[in-house]
Amino acid sequence: MRSAAHIDAPRTAPGQMTDAQFATISAVAHSEYGLNLEESKKSLILSRLSKRLTILGLDDFGAYCRLIESGDPTERDHFVNAITTNVTHFFREPHHFDHLAGEALPRLVGEARAGKRVRLWSAGCSTGQEAYSIAATVTSILPDAGRHDLRILATDIDTNVLATAETGRYDDEVVRALDTEKRRRLFSQDGGPGHGIRRDLKNLVTFRQLNINKPWPMTGRFDVIFFRNVAIYFDREVQERLWSRFADVLRPGGFLYIGHSERVSGPAAASLKSCAVTTYSRI
CATH class of the missing domain: 3.40.50.150 (Vaccinia Virus protein VP39)
Structure with missing residues (x-):
């Protein structure tokens, strides 16, 4: 079932993400992976996920929200790869x-x-x-x-x-x-x-x-x-x-x-x- 965060939402221009779409992305990140995406991270998430829209040939984040909510396993992997941060080095701490x-x-x-x-x-x-x-x-x-x-x-x-x-x-x-x-x-x-x-x-x-x-x-x-x-x-x-x-x-x-x-x-x-x-x- 599609969430109310983007049902009947107007199409956004490429490179833009509405607050409702960010709420949808945050909800999936939390329910599936436990990740807490605060509002302050919106621009970072937009930048990282915009690359997925280009690769998939999607017009806007509304279409991408529908895709990740569908549970597509391949895109879910790409999604979490994009939104997670990896910082490490040998013998850290x-x-x-x-x-x-x-x-x-x-x-x-x-x-x-x-x-x-x-x-x-x-x-x-x-x-x-x-x-x-x-x-x-x-x-x-x-x-x-x-x-x-x-x-x-x-x-x-x-x-x-x-x-x-x-x-x-x-x-x-x-x-x-x-x-x-x-x-x-x-x-x-x-x-x-x-x-x-x-x-x-x-x-x-x-x-x-x-x-x-x-x-x-x-x-x-x-x-x-x-x-x-x-x-x-x-x-x-x-x-x-x-x-x-x-x-x-x-x-x-x-x-x-x-x-x-x-x-x-x-x-x-x-x-x-x-x-x-x-x-x-x-x-």
Whole structure:
């Protein structure tokens, strides 16, 4: 059913978006992906989605609103790819990787060597730098991690960034800020274009598309979850629901790492205890 936001709305000129059309786009973004598109983001969203109108040969945003409300799965992917923001780099917020190496991994490495299952999750992995930084941190302590039942799941809603992540190749601009030691830990000398992630790190990571606000297909609990600088795009109700869901799939004693401007709130605060800067442990 078409929403009242654009029924019988007059056609807009190319490059224009009415308030009603923005309301429709915001409603789909929130209901399907949990995203909170504030009015201040209208010009940004207009700019990003105008490219889709050109590609699809649509005359105005009214036609585009009807398309995304129809639930077309291909366009829904393009839609969310366009409206989401991806900012990441290797070893971003280094205190988390220091904590991972010093507090989380010593126990987990012992469990892995004893034959136990160890799982880490990069939720909102973008173009893969976070997941590969986790893998490099793991192998700095457990060089033969690939011989054990230790794996890293990396998920994101954006199919474009996942495609980049799976290649494991990055240009000079991406790696310029890394020191020699970090480059050695991350990249191979395979002679390919750009900088290629080491094969042993790639083998530890599995990339999958996931809408974090829909049912999660994973079974079993995680020992470590990175969910950083993603919750800021959701309203408080969605955030609190996600914190509870993360708590439910995190093993007791496991760690949740979140963004520098984010805080766990709501019911999950009873089971996720702050133990370091933007770091929580599962009680």
